[in-house]
Amino acid sequence: MRRRRFKHVCLAALLTLAGLGGAGTVPAVASGGGAPAGSSPSAADAAPASTALLDAMRREFGLTEEQAVARLDAERDATALEPRARRTAGTxxxxxxxxAVGGRLTVAVTSRSSQATRAALRAEGAGVRVVEHSARVLDAAKSRIDRLPAPSAVGGWHVDxxxxxxxxTVVRDKTSDNDVQRFLAQARAAGPVTVETVAAAPRTFAAGTVGGDPYYTGNVRCSIGFSVHGGFVTAGHCGQAGAGVRGWDGSYIGNFQGSSFPDNDYAWVNVGSGWWTVPVVLGWGTVSDQLVRGSAEAPVGASVCRSGSTTHWHCGTVLAKNETVNYSQGAVHQMTKxxxxxxxxxSGGSFISGDQAQGVTSGGWGNCSGGGETWFQPVNEILNRYGLTLHTS
Structure with missing residues (x-):
């Protein structure tokens, strides 16, 4: 127990010091509207996956080592291709x-797309599927649903x-509830809608004070997300702007400099008093500690792993993007499922795909004994909102 805690202590400090970036360093402004400069996955191309990461993928996805390597390579290619494919497809x-079966990015286009466009997408390495509704139509329908008051039995909604x-999504035993039925009728009037049931409503993953975990604010324990120059990013529901933050040992780290929840679920904390920042995500002994080399956004269907102070390291896949999650405290928008x-x-902990930062843990349903689903707030949105620069290796 002492040995595990010693490793935890050292790495928690590594995730939060102001040494390499300098205490009180003024953060650089991130580029607007997308991944900040330097977030390209190109640096990862030369870095082979660690044996521990491949072992984790073998356990989580039932892959051989060769299949795990091939999947990581294919996901890296798909991540780089996605923005180009969007431009090629146009309206x-x-x-x-x-x-995951075909090992490539699939791009959906409407029947109004030209044969030349479809051929160009295939030439770029993408699979092509012809569908009825454009992304613009689906996004507009979701935006109309965002304006509806949702009952607590509605878990959330996203474009698939x-x-x-x-x-x-609706809690399984609440589908016949009058308020739910009224909401669904209004949602269907907004555009093409499909209803799915889930076992439970989403909730945030903050917790009461428990000894030996990364950081505390008041009587709440949360997890560090990613180091930025001058501090770290985390979940907004963990603390309000101005709230003090203590480390695993009770020592002062810094304060919440910005926080938003609900509507968003993001925050950032400055660091000082002997704490510094480094580009590391804890592997908790399940995998080696992971270096962060950028923040290129992984596509739907890609593998993703999460590091947190309670359940440590777990992996799965990206199920949806831009989902509105209906917590009891209020709706949170633009989440990744x-x-x-x-x-x-x-809460607040790291979601990472390969060596690319993806986001900070917000909430979900279920647990790590029986399974469940979890949402994260995309990290690039946080960086752009506060003008922060991700600390990368």
Missing amino acids: AYAGSWFD PAANTVVV TSVCAEGGD
Whole structure:
């Protein structure tokens, strides 16, 4: 127990010091509207996956080592291809996702797309699927649903590009509830909608004070997300702007400099008093500690792993993007849905795909014994919102 804690202590400090970036360093402004400069996965291309990461993928996905290597390579290619494919498809673009079976990015386009456009997409290495609704139509329908008051039994809603519809999730034993039925009728009037049921409503993953975990604010324990120059990013529901933050040992780290929840679920904390930042995500002994080399956004269908102070390291796949999650405290927008489990205290922790930062843990349903789903707030949105620069290796 002492040995595990010693490793935890050292790495928690590594994730939060102001040494390499300098205490009180003024953060550089990130580029607007997309991944900040330097977030390209090109640096990862030369870095082979660690044996521990490949072992984790073998356990989580039932792959051989060769299959795990091939999947990581294919996901890296799909991540780089996605923005180009969107530009190639133009107004006919209807979404895209990583096809784990085919090992490539699939791009949906409407029937109005030209044969030349489809041929260009295939030439770039993408699979092509012709669908009815464009991404613009589906996004507009979701935006109309965002303006509706949702009952607590409605878990959330997102655009599913593979299904070419807006998926609304409802707690399984509440589907006949009058308020739910009224909401669904209004949602269907907004555009193409499919209803799916889930076992439970989403909740945030903060927890009461428990000894030996990365950071505390008040009586709440949460997890560090990613180091930025001058501090770290985490979940907004973990603390309000100005709130003090203590480390695993009770020592002062810094304060919440910005925080938003609900509507968003992001925050950032400055660091000082002997703490510094380095580009590391804890592997908790399940895998080696992971270096962060950028923040290129992985596509739907890609593998993703989460590190948190309660359940440590778990992996799964990206299920959906831009989902509106209906927590009891209020709706949170532009979230990414995953098949990864989480529990109380994991809030704010890191979601990473390969060596590319993806986001900070927000909430979900279920647990790591029986399974569940978890959402994260995309990291690039946080960086752009606060003008922060991700600390990368």
